[in-house]
Amino acid sequence: MFRSLPRFEYLSPSKVEEAIGLLREHGNRVKVLAGGTDLIPMMKWGKVKAEVVVGLGGIREMGVMEFGPRKGLKLGALCRITDIEKSAVIRDHYPILSQAASVLASVEVRNRATVGGNLCNASPAADMAPSLLALDAKAVIASSKGERVIPLEAFFVGPGKTCLKQGELLVRLEVPAMGPRTGGEYIKLGIRKAMEISLVGAAAVVRVEGGKCEDARLALGSVAPKPMRAKKAEGVLKGKKVDQGVIAAAADAASKEASPITDIRGSEWYRREMVRVLSRRAIENALGKIKR
Amino acid sequence: MKQEIELKVNGQICEVEVEPWWTLVDVLRDHLHLTGTKKSCGEGDCGACTVLMDGEPVNSCLMLAIEARGKDITTIEGISQGGELHPIQEAFMKFGAVQCGFCTPGMIMATKALLDRNPNPSEEEIKKSLSGHLCRCTGYVQIIEAVTAAAEKMKTL
Numbered sequence: 001m002f003r004s005l006p007r008f009e010y011l012s013p014s015k016v017e018e019a020i021g022l023l024r025e026h027g028n029r030v031k032v033l034a035g036g037t038d039l040i041p042m043m044k045w046g047k048v049k050a051e052v053v054v055g056l057g058g059i060r061e062m063g064v065m066e067f068g069p070r071k072g073l074k075l076g077a078l079c080r081i082t083d084i085e086k087s088a089v090i091r092d093h094y095p096i097l098s099q100a101a102s103v104l105a106s107v108e109v110r111n112r113a114t115v116g117g118n119l120c121n122a123s124p125a126a127d128m129a130p131s132l133l134a135l136d137a138k139a140v141i142a143s144s145k146g147e148r149v150i151p152l153e154a155f156f157v158g159p160g161k162t163c164l165k166q167g168e169l170l171v172r173l174e175v176p177a178m179g180p181r182t183g184g185e186y187i188k189l190g191i192r193k194a195m196e197i198s199l200v201g202a203a204a205v206v207r208v209e210g211g212k213c214e215d216a217r218l219a220l221g222s223v224a225p226k227p228m229r230a231k232k233a234e235g236v237l238k239g240k241k242v243d244q245g246v247i248a249a250a251a252d253a254a255s256k257e258a259s260p261i262t263d264i265r266g267s268e269w270y271r272r273e274m275v276r277v278l279s280r281r282a283i284e285n286a287l288g289k290i291k292r
Numbered sequence: 293m294k295q296e297i298e299l300k301v302n303g304q305i306c307e308v309e310v311e312p313w314w315t316l317v318d319v320l321r322d323h324l325h326l327t328g329t330k331k332s333c334g335e336g337d338c339g340a341c342t343v344l345m346d347g348e349p350v351n352s353c354l355m356l357a358i359e360a361r362g363k364d365i366t367t368i369e370g371i372s373q374g375g376e377l378h379p380i381q382e383a384f385m386k387f388g389a390v391q392c393g394f395c396t397p398g399m400i401m402a403t404k405a406l407l408d409r410n411p412n413p414s415e416e417e418i419k420k421s422l423s424g425h426l427c428r429c430t431g432y433v434q435i436i437e438a439v440t441a442a443a444e445k446m447k448t449l
Contacts, residue, residue: 003334009293010312010358033356040315040354041335053312057359082348106424107402109336111348112355194423195337 003044012055016062016142016171019054024144024167026052032169033057034078035112037105038121062116062171067093073175075137077116081128082107084115094175095289096184096203100131103188106195116170119155122162122226123197129156129227130203131186133219137175143168156226182207182215183289185282189274191265198222199266200274202254204282206237208290213237218250218279223258223271230254233279242287251280297361301326302370310357317341319357320367328368328397332426339425342398343367349405351424368397371404379449380404383442384435391429399425403439407446415440 013019023030031050033039034057042048056062062078067089075084084090085101104110104118104127118128119139132152139155141148144167152173157163164170178184184205190196201221207214216237218230233254240246260271294309301324308323320326320343329352332340336351343352344366371378380403383389390396399422406413406421413421418439427435 004318005313005315007311007313010356033359036354036356036359037336037351040356044334055356055359105336106339107405107421108339108342108349108351108424109354111345111350194420 005040005043006046006049008050009052010055011052012058014058014060016059016169019056019059019169020142020144020167022052022054023169026054027166030054034114034117034120035080035109037109037113038117064172065089069177072177073173075115075173075175077119077170077172078114079116081105081110081113081115081118084128085110094131094135094178094184096131096135096186096205096286097128097175100127100186100188100203103127103186103194109195115173119152119173120162120164120170122156122158122160124159124224124226125197125201125222126227127188127198127201127221130201130219130221131184131205132173132175133227133229134184134186134203134205134217135175135178136217137173139170140172140174141168142171147171149174153229158225178205179207181209181290183286185285185289187278187282187285189278197265200260200271200278201227202275202278202282204279204286206242206283206286206290208242208287211241213240213242213246216250216283218254218283220254220258220275220279223260223275225259228258230257230279232257237283242283247280247283250283251276254279295358297358299324299357299360299365300363301365302367308357312356312358314357315353316343316355316357316360316365317352319360320352320365326367326369330394330397332394337424337426338395339398339402339422340395342401342425344401344405347405347408349402349424366401366404368400371400378404379445380407380439380442383438383445387434387438387441389430389434389438395425395427395429399427399435403442406439407443411443411447413439413443 030052064076066074137152186203203219233250236250255276330340336354341353
């Protein structure tokens with residue numbers, strides 16, 4: 001409760017290269033600090049140890065949010081959840097991200113937490129993950145060798161684990177434009193309405209052309225070791241005329257693809273059933289948002 | 293290694309020597325003696341430690357004091373003007389929104405941030421703004437009533 005943080009050295013670089021240099025120099029003694037809403041509690045509980053903490057808050061280039069209709073969105077890893085929630089650009093072009101941001105924790109946490117931090121913490125329940133996966137986002141990782149770009153799917157390796165190696169830093173996300181006749185929806189199911197780790201999170205992004213589903217992406221949180229794309233469910237929708245039967249079949253496929261566990265928040269069977277329900281709802285709502 | 297940093301708290305510049313691992317809530321309470329901000333869960337779940345940073349509510353238990361450099365911090369002590377209570381404080385008293393009082397400073401700071409941005413919040417908006425705040429005494433109803441009343445009062449000022 002009143003636990004204090006252990007002692008550490010604190011460094012605050014102002015450029016990505018500087019930060020990378022510090023990460024290389026201090027090896028496994030160092031942790032980076034973004035919003036602190038995950039790192040600080042974990043250090044208080046002793047779950048994470050760091051002798052050196054590199055505060056990233058001074059690196060302006062990591063906090064930039066830029067959109068272009070062709071290039072899509074460049075979302076700096078240090079963009080705060082609250083800024084994503086309130087951004088008019090994101091509301092206009094990626095409303096599913098505004099939705100996801102709005103259900104993360106609380107107002108106070110959102111005012112500090114960052115999208116990069118949420119992804120790097122790599123909880124299978126990470127609220128920003130399903131929508132970014134459904135949007136086919138890419139992760140841009142910087143190191144002394146330059147930048148490498150990978151699909152966000154490849155970023156998560158397991159519960160609490162990312163593919164980041166020592167000396168690597170997630171600097172931004174690149175999200176392609178949603179395109180015309182495309183709708184998205186993120187639904188978070190929790191026992192509480194706020195300040196909750198989701199039981200199931202479902203993000204659907206669907207594009208319809210001439211009455212048929214041209215493209216469909218369904219991503220799920222909290223029902224697998226990492227945030228996942230339900231590719232079989234997507235396959236059920238693609239190319240089909242979307243009706244209740246097809247949606248139900250997709251939702252069914254999703255519930256079979258997921259691999260939830262029983263934990264303190266809910267049981268495996270309930271989560272699996274909720275995957276079915278939320279997938280259906282997310283797909284329906286995403287379709288409903290497509291402007292005719 | 294201690295570092296001397298400048299913090300702006302309730303409009304005043306304070307120079308404090310801090311270790312990097314000291315949280316903002318500890319520096320506010322123990323070094324600046326502003327004990328209105330409370331420590332409760334220490335994990336960012338309860339909201340008792342809420343202060344405003346550049347007008348936005350944050351959990352001060354999750355912030356390193358060193359990261360508050362260059363920011364405008366407002367604590368509960370900073371919202372009354374020259375001995376006069378802020379309308380939010382008065383409303384909380386009048387509507388029975390305070391029992392033990394431990395959650396109150398945090399609730400009031402979050403309320404101030406809400407009403408500064410949204411002078412006419414719906415009940416749903418009030419609940420959402422306070423969703424990061426736990427109260428073990430009141431059952432929240434009086435708190436929501438107090439916020440609504442404060443909003444009304446503030447519109448007339």
